[in-house]
Amino acid sequence: MRSMLFIPGNNPGMLLNADVHGADAMILDLEDAVSPDQKDAARILVRNAVRALDYQNGKLVIRINPIGTPFFDDDLQAVVPLSPDYIMPTKVDSAEYIKALSEKLDLLEAECGLENGKISIIPLIETAEGIENAFAIAKADKRVKALFLGAEDYSADLHAVRSKQGDEILYARGRILNAARAAAIDAYDTPFTDVNDEEGLEKDASLAREMGFTGKAAISPRHITAINAAFSPSKAEIQYAKEVLEAIEEGKRLGKGAVSLRGKMIDKPVVDRAKRVIEDMLALGLGGDDE
Amino acid sequence: MNKRAESLGAAMKKAGIQNGMTISFHHHLRNGDYVMNMVLDEAAKMGIKDLTVQASSVFDVHQPIIEHIRNGVVTGIETNYMGAKVGKAISEGILDRPVRFRSHGGRPDAIEKGRVKIDIAFVAAPCADASGNANGIYGPSACGSLGYACADAKYAKTTIVVTDYLAEYPLSPASIEETDVDYVVVVDKIGDAAGIVSGTTQITRDPVGLKIAETAARVIEHSGYLADGFSFQTGAGGASLAVTKYLKPIMKRKNVSGSFGLGGITGYMVDMLREGYFKKLMDVQCFDLKAVESLKTNPDHIEVSASRYASPGVISACVDHLDAVILGATQIDTDFNVNVHTDSNGYIMGGSGGHSDTAAGAKLSIIVAPLFRARLPIIVDRALCVSTPGNTVDVLVTQRGIAVNPAREALRKRLTDACLPVYDIGELKEMAEKITGKPDDIELGERIAAEVEYRDGSIIDKIRCVK
Numbered sequence: 001m002r003s004m005l006f007i008p009g010n011n012p013g014m015l016l017n018a019d020v021h022g023a024d025a026m027i028l029d030l031e032d033a034v035s036p037d038q039k040d041a042a043r044i045l046v047r048n049a050v051r052a053l054d055y056q057n058g059k060l061v062i063r064i065n066p067i068g069t070p071f072f073d074d075d076l077q078a079v080v081p082l083s084p085d086y087i088m089p090t091k092v093d094s095a096e097y098i099k100a101l102s103e104k105l106d107l108l109e110a111e112c113g114l115e116n117g118k119i120s121i122i123p124l125i126e127t128a129e130g131i132e133n134a135f136a137i138a139k140a141d142k143r144v145k146a147l148f149l150g151a152e153d154y155s156a157d158l159h160a161v162r163s164k165q166g167d168e169i170l171y172a173r174g175r176i177l178n179a180a181r182a183a184a185i186d187a188y189d190t191p192f193t194d195v196n197d198e199e200g201l202e203k204d205a206s207l208a209r210e211m212g213f214t215g216k217a218a219i220s221p222r223h224i225t226a227i228n229a230a231f232s233p234s235k236a237e238i239q240y241a242k243e244v245l246e247a248i249e250e251g252k253r254l255g256k257g258a259v260s261l262r263g264k265m266i267d268k269p270v271v272d273r274a275k276r277v278i279e280d281m282l283a284l285g286l287g288g289d290d291e
Numbered sequence: 292m293n294k295r296a297e298s299l300g301a302a303m304k305k306a307g308i309q310n311g312m313t314i315s316f317h318h319h320l321r322n323g324d325y326v327m328n329m330v331l332d333e334a335a336k337m338g339i340k341d342l343t344v345q346a347s348s349v350f351d352v353h354q355p356i357i358e359h360i361r362n363g364v365v366t367g368i369e370t371n372y373m374g375a376k377v378g379k380a381i382s383e384g385i386l387d388r389p390v391r392f393r394s395h396g397g398r399p400d401a402i403e404k405g406r407v408k409i410d411i412a413f414v415a416a417p418c419a420d421a422s423g424n425a426n427g428i429y430g431p432s433a434c435g436s437l438g439y440a441c442a443d444a445k446y447a448k449t450t451i452v453v454t455d456y457l458a459e460y461p462l463s464p465a466s467i468e469e470t471d472v473d474y475v476v477v478v479d480k481i482g483d484a485a486g487i488v489s490g491t492t493q494i495t496r497d498p499v500g501l502k503i504a505e506t507a508a509r510v511i512e513h514s515g516y517l518a519d520g521f522s523f524q525t526g527a528g529g530a531s532l533a534v535t536k537y538l539k540p541i542m543k544r545k546n547v548s549g550s551f552g553l554g555g556i557t558g559y560m561v562d563m564l565r566e567g568y569f570k571k572l573m574d575v576q577c578f579d580l581k582a583v584e585s586l587k588t589n590p591d592h593i594e595v596s597a598s599r600y601a602s603p604g605v606i607s608a609c610v611d612h613l614d615a616v617i618l619g620a621t622q623i624d625t626d627f628n629v630n631v632h633t634d635s636n637g638y639i640m641g642g643s644g645g646h647s648d649t650a651a652g653a654k655l656s657i658i659v660a661p662l663f664r665a666r667l668p669i670i671v672d673r674a675l676c677v678s679t680p681g682n683t684v685d686v687l688v689t690q691r692g693i694a695v696n697p698a699r700e701a702l703r704k705r706l707t708d709a710c711l712p713v714y715d716i717g718e719l720k721e722m723a724e725k726i727t728g729k730p731d732d733i734e735l736g737e738r739i740a741a742e743v744e745y746r747d748g749s750i751i752d753k754i755r756c757v758k
Contacts, residue, residue, distance in 0.1 A: 016726065017498070017499050017502075017690060020502055020690040020691055021498060021502055022502075052726065053726065178686070220498070221498035221502070222496075222498055222501060223500075226362065
């Protein structure tokens with residue numbers, strides 16, 4: 001998934017059109033977008049929206065309130081029967097949090113007649129403690145398929161000033177990414193919060209992609225096109241990847257041990273990267289020959 | 292000769308205003324217009340009854356007309372567009388004689404061919420000289436083009452220019468020429484600048500509108516019409532204007548040099564002219580101050596009359612040269628007939644304007660509309676009013692997919708080949724109804740509130756009063 005779009009769980013108009021903006025995933029939000037006195041209403045609205053609208057154009061993620069709040073159990077009760085692709089727990093700071101969540105999911109899935117493990121987890125890590133425990137969180141349960149950095153709460157926890165260029169979250173980005181890749185799962189970058197700064201968004205998304213993130217969340221539908229573009233292989237990358245794989249094939253055919261392209265040795269990391277680019281290209285249905 | 296009249300009332304007396312006359316107005320001052328209300332108030336004071344108001348548009352600012360209808364001062368309205376406030380009163384049956392709707396092209400044709408006879412034309416002029424040469428580019432009420440007033444000034448028995456900014460003779464340029472003007476009146480103010488044009492026209496920030504606009508731009512890209520010499524018209528509102536935002540980078544990438552932009556002109560189209568995307572703008576109506584300024588200063592920004600813009604009765608008109616037009620809809624039916632006259636409950640809240648003219652003229656007419664508004668689906672079995680016939684509509688673009696008129700099979704194939712989300716219009720209708728349900732039919736009254744005259748002069752539909 002390149003893009004994950006936040007949709008406030010208490011906004012019927014946005015829920016109605018949640019899946020038209022081209023996001024690879026929608027995050028229906030029961031947490032920060034919803035004030036405490038509206039939690040129950042949002043839960044009902046999200047449940048009815050998912051049942052009635054049957055979102056087909058993308059993965060379904062539901063963000064729930066943190067463990068230890070009075071909303072956590074009610075959220076799970078309401079959300080599991082909808083069989084979302086992912087549940088996004090919030091303020092995740094330890095492996096124990098994930099284990100506790102996974103146990104609850106085991107029970108609720110059984111109650112709802114869902115296959116065990118059907119619902120995956122994308123923990124939202126947004127505290128200093130959570131960042132330090134990122135690898136343990138990633139490895140806490142097989143349901144965990146990705147880590148997601150929430151930079152707003154995290155920088156507040158650090159006593160840092162949140163900036164557009166994001167120097168204050170560089171460590172967290174690196175830490176999350178390394179933990180996720182070490183656990184062989186995906187990593188998602190924090191949203192860019194200025195909805196009117198298209199240039200800033202493009203820079204921020206490119207940085208995240210170059211660092212190695214799988215994709216990025218968005219708080220505005222208007223950010224989706226740019227994020228998708230940033231996390232899709234470019235025409236030049238696809239071309240290069242094709243050349244790499246062709247050169248390797250050619251080398252094999254000629255029985256060569258070492259193969260070079262454009263004057264540079266092609267070693268295993270280059271080949272692996274080329275394969276990933278081609279896989280992404282096929283998954284996204286990009287031909288790489290138009291535009 | 293001295294054409295000056297000391298007051299509006301004096302000018303009306305000189306023009307011989309009488310019961311039963313047809314008096315005309317243009318709508319360049321839009322929702323800031325004072326002139327129609329001033330004239331009707333004056334007529335009421337003079338005890339005049341039974342007037343037919345022949346106005347290119349009636350806006351919400353013209354609400355006082357409702358009182359004049361109640362008092363018998365006005366007994367008929369002919370117009371191309373009617374805002375929701377007056378429209379509601381008309382739909383409730385306040386007027387005995389049905390309103391006659393025309394289009395921006397059909398109206399000047401009816402005037403020029405004599406199907407409409409105007410006794411007195413009142414031309415609100417932001418700037419005029421004492422002989423009646425007038426334009427819309429100078430003065431505190433500057434509105435830009437005066438294109439909709441041209442036929443009125445030329446063909447009315449008597450033409451009165453009403454201005455609040457008197458210039459030295461001879462005023463140049465003259466959108467209205469002295470040869471057609473009988474009297475000139477100077478008043479304090481012809482309008483409220485804030486309601487005439489906006490400072491800048493903002494592109495919508497509604498993500499659904501933007502999604503629709505982006506898809507519409509891709510429809511143009513893959514339609515086969517986007518090539519050097521491309522000409523384009525779009526409206527100022529909602530998703531329509533936003534199409535230009537997405538079309539611009541496509542034109543740049545494909546290195547397309549456009550020919551002209553047409554219609555109501557916004558600052559956005561002015562930018563495209565300046566940046567070389569189009570060579571000319573043909574302007575029948577300015578929507579914002581940037582457009583007014585450009586019309587004043589840029590020789591490639593050309594003022595055109597309503598007749599040259601869109602009349603079906605002239606040898607050729609601008610719309611006949613148009614490649615693509617983006618249009619709105621309150622309803623579209625499964626035969627692609629479009630309603631822009633009434634809302635989903637049958638209340639009058641609009642009118643064709645140039646809708647049916649540009650749809651008929653353009654090689655590619657694209658309707659942009661959300662799949663539903665509030666709880667009501669936009670695609671229906673039968674539009675409450677046929678404003679623009681389906682055989683002139685090519686593509687519908689919604690946020691969940693597009694539909695191509697079955698008569699345009701080659702176009703459908705092009706768009707399908709480009710991997711655009713093409714559906715049958717019935718499938719889009721089902722998609723909407725799956726969410727909204729199918730609303731009950733609206734029950735309307737028996738009385739006719741308005742008749743819609745198509746641009747060729749035939750009656751294309753009748754709008755019934757609401758119950």
